[in-house]
Amino acid sequence: MSIRLFDSKEQALRDFSPLTPGRVGMYVCGPTVQSSPHVGHLRSALVYDQLRRWLTHEGYQVTLVRNVTDIDDKVLDNAKAGGVEEWWALAYRMEAEFTAAYDLLGIQRPTYEPRATASIPEMIAIIERLIERGHAYPAADNSGDVYFDTASWASYGELTNQKPAEMEAAADADPRGKKAPQDFALWKGHKTGDPESASWKSPWGVGRPGWHIECSAMSTKYLGTSFDIHGGGLDLRFPHHENELAQSAAAGDGFAQYWLHNGLVSVGGQKMSKSLGNSVFAADLLDKAKPVVLRYLLGSAQYRSTLELHDGAIAEAKASFERIEGFLDRVIRDAGELASADVPAAFRSAMNDDLNIPAALAVVFELVRSGNSALDSGDVATAASQAAEVVAMLDVLGVNPLDAAWATDSSQGDAALDLLMAELLEARAAARANKDFATADLLRERLAAAGITIEDTPNGAHWSFNGR
Numbered sequence: 001m002s003i004r005l006f007d008s009k010e011q012a013l014r015d016f017s018p019l020t021p022g023r024v025g026m027y028v029c030g031p032t033v034q035s036s037p038h039v040g041h042l043r044s045a046l047v048y049d050q051l052r053r054w055l056t057h058e059g060y061q062v063t064l065v066r067n068v069t070d071i072d073d074k075v076l077d078n079a080k081a082g083g084v085e086e087w088w089a090l091a092y093r094m095e096a097e098f099t100a101a102y103d104l105l106g107i108q109r110p111t112y113e114p115r116a117t118a119s120i121p122e123m124i125a126i127i128e129r130l131i132e133r134g135h136a137y138p139a140a141d142n143s144g145d146v147y148f149d150t151a152s153w154a155s156y157g158e159l160t161n162q163k164p165a166e167m168e169a170a171a172d173a174d175p176r177g178k179k180a181p182q183d184f185a186l187w188k189g190h191k192t193g194d195p196e197s198a199s200w201k202s203p204w205g206v207g208r209p210g211w212h213i214e215c216s217a218m219s220t221k222y223l224g225t226s227f228d229i230h231g232g233g234l235d236l237r238f239p240h241h242e243n244e245l246a247q248s249a250a251a252g253d254g255f256a257q258y259w260l261h262n263g264l265v266s267v268g269g270q271k272m273s274k275s276l277g278n279s280v281f282a283a284d285l286l287d288k289a290k291p292v293v294l295r296y297l298l299g300s301a302q303y304r305s306t307l308e309l310h311d312g313a314i315a316e317a318k319a320s321f322e323r324i325e326g327f328l329d330r331v332i333r334d335a336g337e338l339a340s341a342d343v344p345a346a347f348r349s350a351m352n353d354d355l356n357i358p359a360a361l362a363v364v365f366e367l368v369r370s371g372n373s374a375l376d377s378g379d380v381a382t383a384a385s386q387a388a389e390v391v392a393m394l395d396v397l398g399v400n401p402l403d404a405a406w407a408t409d410s411s412q413g414d415a416a417l418d419l420l421m422a423e424l425l426e427a428r429a430a431a432r433a434n435k436d437f438a439t440a441d442l443l444r445e446r447l448a449a450a451g452i453t454i455e456d457t458p459n460g461a462h463w464s465f466n467g468r
Helices: 039-057 073-082 087-104 120-132 211-223 234-250 282-286 291-298 313-335 345-352 357-376 380-397 411-433 437-449
Strands: 004-007 012-015 023-028 061-066 136-138 146-148 185-189 207-209 226-233 255-262 265-267 307-309 452-457 460-465
Touching: 004 255, 023 039, 023 211, 039 061, 039 087, 039 226, 039 255, 039 265, 039 282, 039 291, 039 380, 061 211, 073 087, 087 282, 120 136, 120 146, 120 185, 120 211, 120 234, 146 234, 185 211, 207 211, 211 226, 211 234, 211 255, 226 234, 234 255, 282 291, 291 313, 313 357, 313 380, 313 460, 345 357, 345 380, 357 380, 411 437, 411 460, 437 452
Parallel strands: 023 061, 023 226, 226 255, 265 307
Antiparallel strands: 004 012, 136 146, 146 185, 185 207, 452 460
16 A cells, blocks of 8 residues: 555545655744743654654655744844844844754654745845746835735645635735735845844845745755655645745746645643643643653544644553553563564554554554453463564554654663562562462552552563653
């Protein structure tokens, strides 16, 4: 079965066929580094990390470009409102926060992570081509602004299936210099009050780029004028991606062959947004559970669906992940080191079906269930074989608890706990052998009070604590 992806432009599942066999070029809209990262940012980056990992597993050489929008109205406004640092200092500080959050969740670094400010010449070159082709114009008010002429491009609206007359007016620049309300800014002339450091020379005077032209320039600079996949959050579909597609195609570029959009995050049944005051920031979430559990939670839904963060979501994710960890611990204690294995056919089928993570996780938990049953019946060999497949699947998803990437400084404490528990279980086994059931039960009760569960099996007693 070939990989199938839902193309937002076509509004249909399509067989994935890259422009160059064996190679994939993927551009993902990264953050505008105006403020600290929230859960929506983490979810989006994680989705494309999962896709990249799967494509790599299937033998593709993936070039992933995820940009950093470090010059934008919001960056300038927030720096000005703070009044204590330059806009570029705010951008750099926020970029560091994003990188730290991505790293904690095991989101692999992109192949290239360009900042918008490093591609100003490429943006100017695209704007010049658009003017030459009759698809852009400098404002007649001598402001230095340059706009995309939406009326000149018959395909405008094709990504979101809208007619220009029905679209909201572009609110990214003063409308007085526009021919039509929907025309959007490609270049913004320097205005009174703008920092001098936020201006670059151009044929239309000093100024700075509009938001949309930044991604058109960065994607084609690093991936070529035609590339395979363009991804981002559903909230970017309009106007950002619609405008990217229009200006790039009008400039003569083939641009993205597949458009992917991940769903948003809701909190208590409401879309997460700053206007509603219900944003969950990365720092808040990362304090509530182990990073691998949070990665499991944020990556457990089908990428196009809304991810619901309710009061019990983290507890449910912990419980689910503890089932996986507990099974692997049992197998390793009985069978030792696991052999290597490939992912099961059912898992591959789920991942090839538009990255169907819930169906893929169902395969994981079915093997966990049957593997535990095999252990209960004393069939260690079967359980070890199934555990090896579980590990292979978890590796693809980036949530293998045995991976050294998830090791913490508590390893020495873990070793000490393992030794202590071995001694306690040995004492309990001796008491049971001597039919001193009162002592055996007392040990179990005291351990339970400390959060440690004892499970008696034909192969001896096993313990678990906080998912171990």
